Amino acid sequence: MAEARAGTKRSADGDVRRNRTIGLAVAAAVLVVDQIVKWIVVHPLRLEARSAFPEDGIHIAPFFRFFFTPNRGVSMGFLTAESQAMRWILVLLTAGISAFVLAWMWREKRRDDALALALVLGGALGNILDRVRLGYVVDFADLHFGDIHPFLVFNVGDAAITIGVLLLLVRALLTRDRKTPSEDK
Numbered sequence: 572m573a574e575a576r577a578g579t580k581r582s583a584d585g586d587v588r589r590n591r592t593i594g595l596a597v598a599a600a601v602l603v604v605d606q607i608v609k610w611i612v613v614h615p616l617r618l619e620a621r622s623a624f625p626e627d628g629i630h631i632a633p634f635f636r637f638f639f640t641p642n643r644g645v646s647m648g649f650l651t652a653e654s655q656a657m658r659w660i661l662v663l664l665t666a667g668i669s670a671f672v673l674a675w676m677w678r679e680k681r682r683d684d685a686l687a688l689a690l691v692l693g694g695a696l697g698n699i700l701d702r703v704r705l706g707y708v709v710d711f712a713d714l715h716f717g718d719i720h721p722f723l724v725f726n727v728g729d730a731a732i733t734i735g736v737l738l739l740l741v742r743a744l745l746t747r748d749r750k751t752p753s754e755d756k
Contacts, residue, residue, distance in 0.1 A: 583680060590685035595677045597686055601693025605727040606700065609709045613638060618711055628713065635714050640724040641707040652706075662702050669695045683742060690735030694728035 585688040603624075617640040622628050628638035644651035645661060652658040669692060676688035701708040725727045 577644050579592040586682070587680055590679055590682050591677055593682065594679070594689035594692075597689035597695035598676075598696065601690060601728065601731045602696045602700070605697030606692065608727050609697075609701065609711070612639065612711045613709060615736070634716055635712070637711050638713040638724055640710040641705075642710045642724075643707045646743065652702075655706075656708055658702065662699060664694055665702070669724065681742075684739060687735040687742070690728035690731040690738070694731035694735070697726070697728035697731075 579751050616629065616637065618629065618637055622639035628636045630636045643653075643658075645665065652661050668680045672688055674696065676685050676692060679685040679688060698708045708726065708728075710726050710729070712726060712730070713720065713724045
């Protein structure tokens with residue numbers, strides 16, 4: 572019986588290590604894609620110069636355009652950094668949250684949760700890097716329906732964070748670990 576438990580422990584440890592590796596790779600991929608797309612938007616596309624007026628930008632489809640928006644706040648414009656001190660407080664705050672997400676991902680046994688956390692981590696790191704380098708986060712994706720703009724202008728990192736959080740919520744709300752009758756006693 573002890574050998575079976577030891578084998579199960581080794582298997583669980585292997586799963587956690589594999590989830591870490593996959594999670595770190597996904598987080599790194601999100602970070603790299605986020606930064607490459609932002610570089611393209613800022614430099615080759617020169618989106619900032621094309622976004623002087625609300626109707627400007629690059630129209631991709633009737634409901635989607637690229638429109639440069641420097642975001643000096645955090646999610647949905649909260650906690651806007653009006654000073655250098657506030658900028659660095661936001662960097663520290665988001666770095667602390669990222670460290671928490673990394674620690675959670677590091678210990679996560681479920682691969683789907685590790686992947687969701689990796690999306691959150693990679694997106695957060697991309698936005699932190701922007702804030703450190705530029706003083707703001709480069710947002711450029713504007714999804715809208717006519718004159719109705721239900722979403723704020725966002726970026727690849729924001730999309731990854733949102734998808735990761737939604738995956739965690741869906742799993743937490745819709746799936747439950749089923750206990751075997753022996754675990755109930």
